[in-house]
Amino acid sequence: MALPLVDGIFPALIIAGALNSVTGIIQTGLLIFGGSATVAVILAEMDGSRREQLTSILLLGAFLIPVAVTEAAIAETIETLLNFEVFHRFAGLVILAIAAKTASSKVGEYLPSPSVIIGLGLVASFNPEGAALVVSPDPSRLIHAGAAAGTGVGFAGAVAIFAPRLRGNVDIDLFRFGSSVALGMLALDVLGLMPTQAPVALGVLGVTALFAFDPGSSPDVDVADDAAVDTEFDDEPTVDAHAPASVDSAVADGGDDVADDAGDVVGADVSDAAEDSPEPGYGYPGEDESRAPWL
Numbered sequence: 001m002a003l004p005l006v007d008g009i010f011p012a013l014i015i016a017g018a019l020n021s022v023t024g025i026i027q028t029g030l031l032i033f034g035g036s037a038t039v040a041v042i043l044a045e046m047d048g049s050r051r052e053q054l055t056s057i058l059l060l061g062a063f064l065i066p067v068a069v070t071e072a073a074i075a076e077t078i079e080t081l082l083n084f085e086v087f088h089r090f091a092g093l094v095i096l097a098i099a100a101k102t103a104s105s106k107v108g109e110y111l112p113s114p115s116v117i118i119g120l121g122l123v124a125s126f127n128p129e130g131a132a133l134v135v136s137p138d139p140s141r142l143i144h145a146g147a148a149a150g151t152g153v154g155f156a157g158a159v160a161i162f163a164p165r166l167r168g169n170v171d172i173d174l175f176r177f178g179s180s181v182a183l184g185m186l187a188l189d190v191l192g193l194m195p196t197q198a199p200v201a202l203g204v205l206g207v208t209a210l211f212a213f214d215p216g217s218s219p220d221v222d223v224a225d226d227a228a229v230d231t232e233f234d235d236e237p238t239v240d241a242h243a244p245a246s247v248d249s250a251v252a253d254g255g256d257d258v259a260d261d262a263g264d265v266v267g268a269d270v271s272d273a274a275e276d277s278p279e280p281g282y283g284y285p286g287e288d289e290s291r292a293p294w295l
Contacts, residue, residue: 001060001152004032005067008118009094010145012073015082016091016190019144023199026151029185030205033064033152036102036176043167052162061153065146072145076134083125090121092191099183101175171212178208233270 004010009032018024046053094117099109159166185201188194 001033001038001156002064002067005064005071007100007113007115009114010068010148011071011075012087012091012094012118012121013190014072014141014145015079015084016088018091018186018190019141019148023202025144025148027182027186027199027201027205028148028150030155031179031201033149033184034155035183036172036179038152038156039159039170039175040172042156043163043170043172046160048161050078050160052164053163054157057153057156057160060156063151064153066150068145068149069142070141073134073137076137076141077132080132080134081126081128082122083127086125087121090117090124091193092187093117094121095183095187097256099180099187102183103180166213169213169215171214175208175212178204178212182208 010028012021013028013032018028041054046056048056094114097111097117098114100111182201182204185194185204189201194200
């Protein structure tokens with residue numbers, strides 16, 4: 001989540017004007033500070049209880065938001081050193097590169113890192129003629145920067161809160177691919193190639209989150225249910241529904257001869273059936289080879 005502050009993506013978005021609207025702030029917070037990587041780390045790698053995870057995220061937010069505001073203040077001074085039109089294109093290119101890396105790690109191996117693209121943009125757009133030290137930065141820009149970082153922290157906190165429900169029910173690969181498409185839409189918006197003012201990237205991210213959530217896909221639930229069933233019946237004796245009933249209980253008092261004869265007949269029938277049937281059994285107790293062991 002702090003990577004956009006380090007590799008220069010966030011200042012580039014500030015200079016490009018990506019935080020000038022409410023939808024731009026939300027998109028930046030969810031896609032740049034949040035996104036699929038944050039979801040994957042919280043659901044798959046973050047240890048500890050829900051309270052401990054929230055504490056870690058809030059501690060990160062206590063660092064993230066002030067640094068974002070500071071970079072927004074510095075960005076105004078940097079903006080006076082640049083040719084805005086040229087740097088604007090590089091800001092869109094860096095988002096496209098991140099989108100490609102998010103969609104495919106194989107493609108990302110052949111693309112330069114975001115910091116390299118930002119560096120090239122600074123060199124290409126460097127224009128010292130209008131350089132000026134901005135001592136009193138625009139308060140609205142600082143507020144927008146802090147709000148974008150706060151949106152990312154809030155998103156991460158929400159994922160941590162609902163992690164027990166989301167874990168195993170979210171298709172991370174699908175969410176990752178959808179996030180890359182949303183980043184691509186954000187890049188087109190920054191480049192000015194989007195023919196509409198609607199928050200398309202935000203809509204794509206919402207649809208992706210909806211499709212990636214599948215409440216019935218959790219394998220943990222099935223395993224837990226099976227374990228509960230096994231535990232429930234472990235203490236009960238296994239009863240063969242097709243085995244002959246106990247002779248002692250079936251024969252009335254004084255019927256010893258009948259009981260012996262019945263036992264001999266039943267035993268003979270079972271033995272003959274076992275010898276005449278070379279096929280594997282159906283999973284009943286006592287059968288070595290079973291075609292349905294799950295029974």
